[in-house]
Amino acid sequence: MQQVLYKNSALHKHQQGVTLIEVLVSIVLMAVIGLGAAYISGRTAVLHRDQNIHLHTVNQMRQQLENSDACGGKAIGAYDVQIQVAGTGVNLNCVVSEGAYTVVARDSTGAGVASSTSGGIKVNAATLAVKDDDTFVPVKVQMSP
Numbered sequence: 001m002q003q004v005l006y007k008n009s010a011l012h013k014h015q016q017g018v019t020l021i022e023v024l025v026s027i028v029l030m031a032v033i034g035l036g037a038a039y040i041s042g043r044t045a046v047l048h049r050d051q052n053i054h055l056h057t058v059n060q061m062r063q064q065l066e067n068s069d070a071c072g073g074k075a076i077g078a079y080d081v082q083i084q085v086a087g088t089g090v091n092l093n094c095v096v097s098e099g100a101y102t103v104v105a106r107d108s109t110g111a112g113v114a115s116s117t118s119g120g121i122k123v124n125a126a127t128l129a130v131k132d133d134d135t136f137v138p139v140k141v142q143m144s145p
Contacts, residue, residue, distance in 0.1 A: 064092075076097060088136050128142070
């Protein structure tokens with residue numbers, strides 16, 4: 001049995017395997033594009049995870065500061081506090097400091113009456129900061145009222 005070509009020309013004899021090379025080149029190009037897309041989606045997932053951890057940490061710190069016992073109701077000084085973020089303990093530095101404020105009340109005539117407390121009104125405020133050695137939280141946050 002002899003194979004009969006549809007078009008018996010000299011050009012077709014020299015083009016054998018060209019289609020195979022074109023297919024192989026297109027497969028290589030698609031593989032490069034696929035690897036690039038996989039890399040980009042992986043980086044996006046990591047950034048999304050880090051943003052979620054940061055958001056949960058900030059929310060937990062706000063909640064801790066809104067409570068009257070941000071540092072466990074302790075006196076002026078520096079303390080260690082732990083909060084839970086996504087089921088993981090995050091270590092915080094809690095510094096309680098004192099500030100003195102003078103309160104002035106004004107009546108309808110504009111005359112002011114200063115507070116009668118000598119030295120002003122003393123207010124304790126806590127500052128929370130994620131410890132530098134904490135590796136779970138990607139962005140170190142410091143928060144104070």
